[in-house]
Amino acid sequence: MISNMIKLENVNKYFGDLHVLKDVNLTVKEGEKLVIIGPSGSGKSTTVRCMNYLEEPTSGHVYIDGRELTHRNKTALIRETTSMVFQQFNLYPHMTVMKNLTLAPMKLHHKSKKEAEELACHYLDVVGLRDKAEAYPTTLSGGQQQRIAIARALCAETKIVLFDEPTSALDPETIQEVLDVMIKLAKENITMVVVTHEMGFARQVADRIVFMADGQIIEEGTPDHFFENPSNERVKQFLGKIIR
Amino acid sequence: MSGILSPQAWEKVWTFRGTFLLGLGNTIQVALLGLLLAFILGIIFGLMATGENKVLKVISRVYVELIQNTPLLLQLCFLYYAFAFSSHSLGILVSGMISLGVYHGAYIAEVVRAGIEAVPKGQFEAARSQGFSYVQRMFYIILPQSIKIILPPLVNQVVNMIKNTSCLYLIGGSDLISLTYSFVTGENTGGAYAPAYILSGVLFFCICFPLSTLASVWENSLKKRERRVVVQKKTALEGRV
Structure with missing residues (x-):
């Protein structure tokens, strides 16, 4: 059984009054290629930066390879x-x-x-x-x-x-x-885990694609599902703009 | 007797040249020891000002503001007389060294802080993402990059410190200014005002001018290099359009 390599649990992040991550839950399996896409300002970068504590979540938990990442152990755990x-x-x-x-x-x-x-x-x-x-x-x-x-x-x-x-x-x-x-x-x-705007790359490499908007994950799925028939209106709009 | 053109006055100064060299030696000694202390304090408090710990940040701020907003003379007299009258006299040289060190340490702390803050945020993040501890980040990655920014203003602080040794006069020091003053007012040596102060000034100038020239040459070459980088970036950007 393939284990979870990264797990975000109810992660919230505020910059001052700005609520940039809203209760994000996400798991990444060992060896998985996860691509995060979405409009700018949607919290994509903040999400990956929470995975190595360059940003520390305001609330919620981050687990790396089965261990919880904390302010205390971040340097050692990230190093490994x-x-x-x-x-x-x-x-x-x-x-x-x-x-x-x-x-x-x-x-x-x-x-x-x-x-x-x-x-x-x-x-x-x-x-x-x-x-x-x-x-x-x-x-x-x-x-x-x-x-x-x-x-x-x-x-x-x-x-x-x-x-x-x-x-x-x-x-x-x-x-x-x-x-x-x-x-x-x-x-x-x-x-x-790749944050990118390169849709060709996402399609070719991703095992799973996550779409973020306004600090939330609003759709996730395989590239095929994603590009061929996305269910969310917001995703359709985004893809319509980016792929011509 | 006291005129600039009086040969006797110049002769007197020449006869007592040893006094001036002694004063210069004392000035350099106090400046060097003070500098050592100032560097240590400056680096420690500069790092504290840029670190993540809020308490250390506040302590550093208080130190810098307190020292920069009171006169050096007051700090020197406080240190010397406070100890002298509590029967733990520190001595003139030690008092001078400590107060000059603490005073310039506050300015060097600001120089160090500015140097560290000039390093792009991405450098700190890259180092953190690799798992370097705070000390390792500073030592391997940040300080080697800030040193170029820090050096010119640091040399200026050295120049200021050498000149500020003249404050020792107030507590009866034997630095260059103090000895020059006792020379021109002395019973046997007095009178040769102009030549004595000219010599004293020349000695200060001979030490400080090369240092401040070094600092400005350094600063200019740094600016030129920055300009080159900006031009490179600009052409790269224009190439994209």
């Missing part, structure tokens, strides 16, 4: 279980690509320099940027930076990788190179 890829890449600009990739394995996962560098080279091969190991992030294109950021996330070898709009800050012509890497990853047994 999840990685994240950001819209703005967030590579460390004062370090080479190699240092970006080996920092966490060496300092947090107790690998030797040699082991960490072998790991880094392996994942640089996966994203096709082995030749950029000694480059500094700012000298790379957006697409390349994001592929490096994905490699950095993979170097932690966690069961869960979260993607928060990984292609939204990219030039149109570099989006595909990042999506290709993510499609490749989807064949592994990693649990992936």
Whole structure:
């Protein structure tokens, strides 16, 4: 039986008076590829950011790999279980690509320099940027930076990788190179949660799609159900606008 | 005797040049020790001001506001005389070092805070998402990036501290300004006002000018680099349209 890797239970989040997540319940199974879509401001990003406590829910519970995530244990639990890829890449600009990739394995996962560098080279091969190991992030294109950021996330070898709009800050012509890497990853047994506006990607890769609007999940289902015959009017509207 | 052009006055200053060098040595000594204290306090309180703990934030704020909104002279006299009259005299040099350290520590704390806050939020988030603890985040990821922003104003604080050693005069110090003053008012040495203050000023200038030049060169190269990055981003954006 496949276990739940992530579970959100009655999660509410307020930013001041703004109620951005309204009683969200969601489970993600081990190895599942979950794609979250919806209009901007609907709480998609906040939802994934609650999964690694970059945002702490105002109320409700988050369980990761069977353990409850709390303010106290977040650093240790996140270190072992999840990685994240950001819209703005967030590579460390004062370090080479190699240092970006080996920092966490060496300092947090107790690998030797040699082991960490072998790991880094392996994942640089996966994203096709082995030749950029000694480059500094700012000298790379957006697409390349994001592929490096994905490699950095993979170097932690966690069961869960979260993607928060990984292609939204990219030039149109570099989006595909990042999506290709993510499609490749989807064949592994990693649990992936992806917030995206790339419907083609969602259709091709998702095991399940969740649609959010106004801080709530208003529809979820397989890609086929979703794109062929969505039941919710709000979803139909959204898809109508985005797919032409 | 006291005129700028009087050869005798210059001769007297030259004869007693040792006094000025001693004063300079004392000034540098107090400044260096004070600086060490100021750096330690500045980094600790700067980190406290940017951390998540609200109590530490308030403590840091109170320290900075209290120190920045009262005169250095008052702090120095308070420290020196309060202890001197409670029979635990700290001595002039130690009092000077501590009060200069605490005073400039408050300014350095603000410099450190601004430097940390200038690092984009995404850097903190990336570090947190990887599971780095607070100290690790600061040490490996944030501080190495803020150091470039922090350094120029930090050097300016060093310059200010060297000049502020002159406050030691009030508690009977033996720093450069105090010794210059006793020289020009002394019974045997008195009178050579202009040459003495010119020499004293030249000595201060020789130490402070290179430092403040370094700071402004640093600042300009930093600005240039920023401009380059902005231009790059702009062209990248225009390329998208």
